[in-house]
Amino acid sequence: MSKIIYxxxxxRPNFMKIAPLIRELEKRNLEYKLIHTGxxxxxxxxxxxxxxxxIPEPDVYLNIGSASHAVQTAKIMIEFEKVILNxxxxxxxxxxxxxxxxxxxxxxxKLDIKIAHVEAxxxxxxxxxxxxxxxxxxxxxxxxxxxxxxxxxxxLKREGIEQNKIYxxxxxxxxxxxxxxEKAKPLNTLTKYNLxxxxxxxxxxxxxxxxxxxxxxxxxxxxxxxxxxxMKIFFPIHPRTRKRLQEFDLEKKLVGSNLVLTxxxxxxxxxxxxxxSRVVLTDSGGIQEEASYLKIPVLTLRKNTxxxxxxxxxxxxxxxxxxxxxxMYINQILTSTYKTSQKIEKWDGKTSERIVNIIEKExxx
Ligand code: UD1
Ligand code: UDP
Numbered sequence: 595m596s597k598i599i600y601x602x603x604x605x606r607p608n609f610m611k612i613a614p615l616i617r618e619l620e621k622r623n624l625e626y627k628l629i630h631t632g633x634x635x636x637x638x639x640x641x642x643x644x645x646x647x648x649i650p651e652p653d654v655y656l657n658i659g660s661a662s663h664a665v666q667t668a669k670i671m672i673e674f675e676k677v678i679l680n681x682x683x684x685x686x687x688x689x690x691x692x693x694x695x696x697x698x699x700x701x702x703x704k705l706d707i708k709i710a711h712v713e714a715x716x717x718x719x720x721x722x723x724x725x726x727x728x729x730x731x732x733x734x735x736x737x738x739x740x741x742x743x744x745x746x747x748x749x750l751k752r753e754g755i756e757q758n759k760i761y762x763x764x765x766x767x768x769x770x771x772x773x774x775x776e777k778a779k780p781l782n783t784l785t786k787y788n789l790x791x792x793x794x795x796x797x798x799x800x801x802x803x804x805x806x807x808x809x810x811x812x813x814x815x816x817x818x819x820x821x822x823x824x825m826k827i828f829f830p831i832h833p834r835t836r837k838r839l840q841e842f843d844l845e846k847k848l849v850g851s852n853l854v855l856t857x858x859x860x861x862x863x864x865x866x867x868x869x870x871s872r873v874v875l876t877d878s879g880g881i882q883e884e885a886s887y888l889k890i891p892v893l894t895l896r897k898n899t900x901x902x903x904x905x906x907x908x909x910x911x912x913x914x915x916x917x918x919x920x921x922m923y924i925n926q927i928l929t930s931t932y933k934t935s936q937k938i939e940k941w942d943g944k945t946s947e948r949i950v951n952i953i954e955k956e957x958x959x
Pocket of ligand 1: 605691694837
């Protein structure tokens with residue numbers, strides 16, 4: 595049987611997770627192919643990360659693009675099956691919780707090909723979140739489940755996953771962060787946008803629960819305007835959010851001399867902005883982890899998080915869109931009384947090494 599490993603990526607948060615894996619596979623001369631589903635396709639959502647994170651051109655580009663959940667998932671499955679039938683890899687490695695993750699796992703499992711899931715076991719316990727469905731199903735299909743924090747093990751065991759499939763390896767996003775930290779630090783992003791270090795907020799927002807209905811998106815614009823009264827705010831806009839702002843005619847609410855609106859930015863620039871920010875406001879999964887690691891206060895505009903360790907040990911607090919909570923925490927941040935963070939176990943830059951040790955053993959024996 596072929597020893598080749600397939601690595602699947604499709605959307606922005608996948609690229610940060612495959613970059614350290616690729617580096618490790620190449621170090622050991624392990625044969626792999628990179629499959630890009632094309633779920634994200636704008637330059638700022640995809641190619642920029644290949645260019646800046648040193649990810650090689652994908653071996654296969656499925657060119658799926660945007661569509662409803664069913665259509666997108668089905669199209670990925672149809673195209674990925676053609677690829678996989680041609681070669682039968684020894685293993686398919688999927689990361690995170692996007693539609694590409696579940697679609698490729700389903701295809702691999704039905705063809706009896708082993709699946710490794712990086713970032714397994716995270717649960718928000720909120721099935722109105724499309725990612726929660728992707729997480730639960732991908733984990734049921736996976737043979738190797740690589741987890742980032744202890745809560746994931748409890749979650750997986752509750753769902754009947756055998757202990758011997760679960761590996762606590764740490765957080766691969768932190769590997770990527772550490773690989774790029776020294777490159778990001780000296781970038782001169784602040785001057786370009788007229789920002790001062792530790793004197794601005796960094797904001798990202800893209801969850802359907804926040805942006806897909808007019809009332810909640812309007813509330814987000816009010817939060818942005820509240821923050822603007824306190825400090826500058828840098829807001830690179832996700833394409834889903836950009837589309838909704840136009841559709842609900844809310845762009846006109848986003849004005850003000852303290853507000854910097856941009857297209858999504860590349861990873862190094864984003865990391866530089868995060869390092870210099872006073873506070874991060876977000877509904878992103880990965881950013882809760884990165885900000886916690888960097889000890890930057892992060893207020894998460896969600897009711898729940900699948901990453902509880904970022905609250906227990908990191909700098910994260912859930913604020914939903916609750917003004918009172920936001921005001922309270924912003925006040926703490928501005929008076930330097932906000933909580934501090936502790937070191938998080940195995941978030942140390944060695945996760946990809948741990949993962950590839952296990953994968954190598956599984957494939958080569
Ligand atoms: C997806 C993931 C989400 C992840 C997010 C990261 C799923 C179910 N969702 O959400 O978990 O947090 O990526 O960013 O997989 N669009 C563009 N250009 C692009 C990509 C998307 O314009 O390159 C627009 C399209 O109008 C599209 C919309 O954004 O319909 C949403 O894209 P989609 O990939 O379906 O979901 P995301 O919200 O990006
Ligand atoms: N990110 C980036 N540029 C941006 C916004 C985010 O490089 O303009 C990075 C961020 O540092 C993190 C990842 O994108 O590594 C998170 O992706 P996203 O928020 O899209 O997805 P999620 O983690 O919520 O699934």
